[in-house]
Amino acid sequence: MRSAADDLTFDGDRSSQDHVSGVPQARDLVLGEDDPRDASLEEHPVSEDVAWTGRIFNVNRLRVKLLDGRTAVRDVVRHPGAVAVVALTDEGRICLVRQFRMALDRVTVEIPAGKLDPGEDPLDAAHRELAEETGMQAKKMAYLTTIATSDGFCDELIHLYMATDLSYHQSSPDADEFINVDLVDLSELVDAVLDGRIEDAKTVVGALICDAIAHRLAPGEAAGPVNDPAGEGELDG
Structure with missing residues (x-):
C-alpha cells in the first residue's frame, strides 16, 4: 500500500508540475465555494477506504481525481467533532x-x-x-x-x-x-x-x-x- 501511495503522491516532486496559482487579486472577502472560480478547484473522490480505526477517530484513504486528470492519495482523519x-x-x-x-x-x-x-x-x-x-x-x-x-x-x-x-x-x-x-x-x-x-x-x-x-x-x-x-x-x- 505504501508504494501505491508513493506513486500517487506529488509532494516534493515537481518534475511534471506545469501550473501556477491564480494571480493575487485585491478584492472584498469571498468565502470558500462562494466564488464561481472555486468550482474549478474541486477534487473529486474516486474511492474511500478505512485505513485505520481508532477509539476517537478513523483514518480514511481517499483516491481523488485532480484538476489535470491525474489521481492522488489523500489520507483524511474522520472525527465526530x-x-x-x-x-x-x-x-x-x-x-x-x-x-x-x-x-x-x-x-x-x-x-x-x-x-x-x-x-x-x-x-x-x-x-x-x-x-x-x-x-x-x-x-x-x-x-x-x-x-x-x-x-x-x-x-x-x-x-x-x-x-x-x-x-x-x-x-x-x-x-x-x-x-x-x-x-x-x-x-x-x-x-x-x-x-x-x-x-x-x-x-x-x-x-x-x-x-x-x-x-x-x-x-x-x-x-x-x-x-x-x-x-x-x-x-x-
Missing part, C-alpha cells in the same frame, strides 16, 4: 484545565473541551463537558464560532461557546482524565496567547474572540445573545 467552552466568571476570570497530553508529552493549559457523542447537539455537549471537566455549571451559554482544527488532513470541527453566570458543583471527568482547574484573569491569558506561550488552537481562538468582544462593545453596552450562524437559533440560556 467537538466543543470547547470559554467559561468566564463574574470576576473576569477564565476557567482553564491542566492535563497531560501524550501527543506533546507534556502538560498543557487549555479551555475545557471534548468530543461530541453520536447525534449530540453541540450546545448540550458544551454544558456537559464544562460540568464534567471543571464542575462549573452555566446559566448562560452563547455560541461564538466554529473552527476547523487542521483541514489539511482532518475533518474535525470544534464549536466554541462562551459560558457565563457560573456556579460550582462536583466535577466528573472521564475515567482516564486527570485534570487540575485554574481560574485565570482574561487579560493574563490574552497576554500569554500573544506572547506565544499558549499553543493550543482552541484556547488561542477562544481567548482572542473574548478580547475582541470586550474591545468592540461600546462603554456601558451589555453583551446580548449570540446567534448561531449554522441555523440552530439563539444559543443563550
